[in-house]
Amino acid sequence: MEIVMAFVVGIIFMAATYLMLSKSLLRIIIGTGLLSHGTHLLVLTMGGLKNGAAPLLGEHAAQYNDPLPQALILTAIVIAFGVTSFFLVLAYRAYQELGTDNMDRLRGTKINE
Amino acid sequence: MSLLHLAIVSPLLLAVIIPIFSKSIRQIHTGWFVLPLPVVLFSYFLSFISTTSHQGTVYESFEWIPSLGINFAAKIDGLGLLFALLISGIGALVVLYSIYYLAKDKEQLGNFYVYLLLFMGAMLGVVLSDNLIVMYGFWELTSISSFLLIGYWYHREKSRYGAQKSMLITVFGGLAMLGGIILLYIMTGSFSISEIVAQSDIVLEHTLLIPAILCFLLGAFTKSAQFPFHIWLPDAMEAPTPVSAYLHSATMVKAGIYLVARMSPVFAESPVWLWLVGGFGIVTLFWGSFSAVKQTDLKSILAFSTVSQLGLIMSLLGVGAAALHYDGIDDNVFTVATTAAVFHLINHATFKGSLFMVVGIVDHETGTRDIRKLGGLMHLMPVTFTLAIIGAFSMAGLPPFNGFLSKEMFFTGMVNILKLDLFSLSTWGLLFPVLAWIASVFTFIYSMKLVFRTFTGKYKPEGLKKKPHEAPLGMLISPVVLGSLVIIFGLFPNILSHNLISPAMASILPSLLSPGDIFDVHIYFWHGPTPELFMTIGVVILGILLYLTLPKWEKAYHLLPEKLTLNKIYDRGLESIQSGSFKLTRFYMNGYIRTYLVYIFAFFILILGYTLYTKDAFVIDTTNVSSIGFYEIVLSLLIVVATITILFAKSRLTSIILLGAVGYTVALFFVVFRAPDLALTQLVIETVSVALFLLCFYHLPKFKKEESKIPFKLTNALISIGVGAIVTAIALSANSTKLFDSISQFYVDNTYIRAAGKNMVNVILVDFRGFDTLFEICVLAIASLGIFAMIKLRLTRGKEG
Incomplete structure (x- = not known):
């Protein structure tokens, strides 16, 4: 299963990268959202899949799934949410103020030559 | 820390206090507060004459970075003492002179004396340090204080020009000297001048001898204004005259002489040394007087x-x-x-x-x-x-x-x-x-x-x-x-x-x-x-x-066209370096975020791919993999299809919903992979996210058809495929290689014993890695503050324009 997941994660990363390289701000935000999904799955896969029971002591199992990646991912999910929502509002405000969401026109430097 | 060390740093210490004097006591010229120091230093150094004239030396050291062989070793021998006397003696006279030269009500005396004291301390450090790294530090400090003093009347353009010129040339030489110091360290394994001198026969036989000599001489020649690096000295004359008398004739420019004299015991037996030092010296002598x-x-x-x-x-x-x-x-x-x-x-x-x-x-x-x-x-x-x-x-x-x-x-x-x-x-x-x-x-x-x-x-x-x-x-x-x-x-x-x-x-x-x-x-x-x-x-x-007969043959000086003078060459060189680097920067920092992302991703692909390749890290080992179940196949297909479809989605709504679909599938994956907490969190968060997206989407513009050219899309596609491939390769390799035991067992064993909790993931988050969670909350707080500010705060633009 890990090998399948490796390819799934690869595809998600690919799509995310492609979206992030496009010009529309909304697509870039969707790309970052996708990227965080891919990362979470990647971290989970790296810890090994289906090694045992869910990491709850109440299960009284001999073997548990690795709890550490899960803890990390839990943190990451929340942070990704924070970042995505910040980014969304930023995009919304930028569009309101500047009237465009085209990245080619939202250039950082003021070089008009 | 001995009295000798104190003597070396005393000007620097006084430089810290002197601004207080210049600010609070305005009736008395600040110079009077400075003057006693060089006088005291001069008499202090005079007391060493009886030692050095009998070939004695005074050596005091205290450890600074002993693990790197860098100690603040101060040594007084004949050469060092001669310079120390020059520095303190001329220093005293120059301070006295400056009291009458600089009017106390017109000039910023605080600045002047701070710079001057900075220089005095630095110069004493140069000539009395036995450790090359310490000497280098002081050496650069003399360049900096010289820069500050030349630019003392900074409102004059010529002062700024001269200051910059001297800084560029002398610091360039200083860096070359640092290279020489490191080369000497490679040869002898020591930064101490005394120890290096003791090993001079090793240095003279070494293949690195010539590069080391060249580096040291670059340092000495730039500092001592030897041809063709002399061009900074005439421009340094923009400094107040006491400074010119002190730094640019009596002491600082002699630091190069000092360096050559100091390193003579190491290098002088080499014929290259004789020819270079003698040759450049005599050419400089001629050109300068001419x-x-x-x-x-x-x-x-x-x-x-x-x-x-x-x-x-x-x-x-x-x-x-x-x-x-x-x-x-x-x-x-x-x-x-x-x-x-x-x-x-x-x-x-x-x-x-x-x-x-x-x-x-x-x-x-x-x-x-x-x-x-x-x-x-x-x-x-x-x-x-x-x-x-x-x-x-x-x-x-x-x-x-x-x-x-x-x-x-x-x-x-x-x-x-x-x-x-x-x-x-x-x-x-x-x-x-x-x-x-x-x-x-x-x-x-x-x-x-x-x-x-x-x-x-x-x-x-x-x-x-x-x-x-x-x-x-x-x-x-x-x-x-x-x-x-x-x-x-x-x-x-x-x-x-x-x-x-x-x-x-x-x-x-x-x-x-x-x-x-x-x-x-x-x-x-x-x-x-x-x-x-x-x-x-x-x-x-x-x-x-x-x-x-001077008036008759003076015209001979105009024979050399101005374009070919060293100053013009320096100016043009500086100009072209500036414009060249500006062009270069503009070429790759073009302001498009996509370009930067391309750099980042390309670098990501190259460096990881290269490492995987050279370290032979790419392996696929199927012994430890888990079984593939029916649900997992379905979920995998679902997520892949949803992801690919986003790429081709024409409308905003579709792509947002598809993103939601991917998120929910991830949650289902968490269920299948026995991560109940993750699944719960993911479900909640995904729901909120999709709601947020839908809320914002109303305000954001429709997707325009991206009328981009084929090469643009092709680059994007190539980079994306590369990123995907690399991530897959890393995931595969990471799964197949186990270099060391996981630390997770600790958490499994101790969750109940140490933290009395039964849900391992929760215990890790709030107990073992509580700070992590605390900062996570901080991030959320910052993000929400930012969002709040962005929504509430309306920057009122200026009416004009």
Whole structure:
């Protein structure tokens, strides 16, 4: 299963990268959202899949799934949410103020030559 | 930390306090608070003379970074002491002079004295450090303080230009010297100068010898304004005159001389050293004196004259290295060059220091330094005129001043080189005395020009901004002291020879001395009718002739087109470096976020791919993989399809919903992979996210059809596929290699014992890694504050435009 997941994660990363390289701000935000999904799955896969029971002591199992990646991912999910929502509002405000969401026109430097 | 260390850093300490004085006590000139320090330092250093004149040294060290071999080791030997006396002695005179030169109500005295003290401490550090890294630190500090002092009147454009120029050139040399220091460390494994000197035979055999010599000499030549790096010194004359007298003639520019002298015991036996030091020195001597003649600004004349005199000392140090190829010190004719170098070093500090102060007085009292506007000041400023005569005649090498003695010895050293039958010196060596003699003629001419164009001739009051009169007494004290020294050293040179010159020589040429031996230096006023005497007479006769006919041949100076001068080359070089780097930066920092992302991703692909390839890290091992179930296949297909569809989604709504679909599938994956907490969180978060997206989507514009060109899409596709492939490869390899045991077992074992919880993930989050969670909350708080601010805050734009 890990090998399948490796390819799934690869595809998600690919799509995310492609979206992030496009010009529309909304697509870039969707790309970052996708990227965080891919990362979470990647971290989970790296810890090994289906090694045992869910990491709850109440299960009284001999073997548990690795709890550490899960803890990390839990943190990451929340942070990704924070970042995505910040980014969304930023995009919304930028569009309101500047009237465009085209990245080619939202250039950082003021070089008009 | 010993008293010696304290002495070295005391100027730096005072520099911290001095702004308080200058701010709070305005009635008294800040200089008076500074003056005691160099006086005390001077007398403190004087007390070491009895030690060094018996070949003794004082060594104090305290550990700074012992693991790297960097200790603040302070060492006083003949050479270091000579410089320390120069620095503190001239320093005291210059501070005294500056009190009268800089008006207390007009200038920012706090800044001035802080910089000056900074320099004094740094320079003492350079000459008294035995550790090369420490010395390098102080060395750069002298460059920085020199920069600050040249730019003291920073509102003048020329000051800023000169400051930048000196900084660029000397710091460039300093960095080269750092390279040399590291090379020496590679060769000997030590930063301590004493230890490196002890291992000089290893250094001389080493293949890195030549690069190390070149690096050190770059440092020395840039600092001591040797041709072709001399161009910064004339521009440094924008500094206030006390600074020019102190840094740019008596002390800082001699740091290069010091470096060459200090490293002589290590490198001097190499023929490359002799040729480079001697050759660059003699060329600088000639070029400096030649250029000085054409200058019309008094300080420019002195600047070029300083360049040329530094070249003179440098060439003597180079030629003096020949002595190392003969054993013993009795009848070793080449040591006279080194004697002359040390002697002239002292003499130059005295006569050039007094000349700078004289020029400062002229500038101060008349308002101009232009030689064409000056003239006939002899009757108005008799004391200054006398001092100028003393200084200039000494510089020109006339008896009975000290310059005459060292100039004679200089000729002796240069003539003696013809007796050397090493390194093809017997043929090319002839250039040394010839250039030396020609340069001396020019030296004579500009010395005369300096004095007689200013003080004799027709008095032209209409061109002057002020009505000239003799300088106040306080301003005259310092040059009078230096002027008297010129005469005293001229008449009784041997008060220096045993106390200062001989110990300094022992530091430069230690290998010639057997234990307990000393250099027996005797300076004679009268040598008898030797070639040197005739050379001097020739210089005087030809010099007078050329001086009198100067207007007729002065035009020769315009033969060299201005475009080819070193200054123009420097300017154009600087300009093209600036515009070139600007173009380069604009080329890759073009302001499009996509470009930057492409760089980041491309770098990601390359560096990870390269590492995977070179380390043979890519492996697929299927022994430990888990089984593939039906649900997982379905979920995998679902997520892949949803992801790919986003790429082709035409409308915003579709892509948002598809993103939601991916998120929910991820949650289902968490269920399948037995991560209940993750699944719950993901479900909640995904729901909120999708709601947020839908909320915002209403306000965001529709997708436009991306009418981009094929190459654009192709690059994107290539990069994306690359990223995907690399991530897959890493995931596969990571799963297949287990380099060490997981730390997770700790959490499994201790969840209940240590934290009394049963849900491992929760316990990790709130207990074992509680800080992580705390900061996570902080991130959320910051994000929400940001969002709040963005929504609530409306920047009111300016109405205009």
